[in-house]
Amino acid sequence: MARKKRLKLATYNVNGIGTRLPHLLEWLARERPDVVALQELKAIDEAFPVAALEEAGYGAIWQGQRSWNGIALLGRDSVPVESRRGLPGGDSDEQSRYIEAAVHGILVAGIYLPNGNPQPGPKFDYKLEWMARLARHARTLVEQPHPVVIAGDFNVIPTDEDVYDPKAWRKDALMQPQVREAFGRLLAQGWTDSLRQVHGDQRIYTFWDYFRQHAERDRGLRIDHLLLNPVLAPRLQAAGVDRWVRLQDKASDHAPTWIEVAAD
């Protein structure tokens, strides 16, 4: 078999793996990503569809949780080699939001960053505290001599160019100044926001809520991100969003978001 010239890395918030498994399998078959970070499994470990994914050609590691949260990493023809689950300093944190593994020669940190609404309040405080813990750990990842990507649902609208109507979302936790500053501090460590890097000033969204036909009208948010460390960033070749998945019946409110990097 000819050696692949590119690797496709993707993140997809499925909003319930049980309900979304048919969508996930159809998307995997059509787009053939090499590495996938999943969020919002909303299922316990025992309910993860490991056999169906194996049948589809994907190895997986996952950390579930009843009802909420839950993350997984998939590797095409490969079982991810886990390096960590849960962020350092979160021994009392019961929420399944962080999983990290080596897949196809890349260290992949899959995250489901807390939403933080309503703000102000304890959930917003938890979001800021989680972002601080992420930043501390990310500092050790960014300087790795290996390629590293942080991929997932960040629940951060980085700028007003990343939301169809900033005024409508002004009070939302996803675009509060403290949240944007925390995301900015993360980028300042040396991470590349790959979708923005590839698309420049162009509008591109990864999430559309279920109301007012927002998906059909492309009134969305850019909140799913893939951040690359300085070793991986020069290999970035392409980036996009598989919006067709969001336009299907019974879709998740997020669409798969991906990049292609040169194989080393």
Add this chain to the structure above:
DNA sequence: ATGCCGTCCTTTGGACGA
């Protein structure tokens, strides 16, 4: 201005999501 819809189970309403 708004969870208007969707998913889960703590199930037939409430909690949560963004």
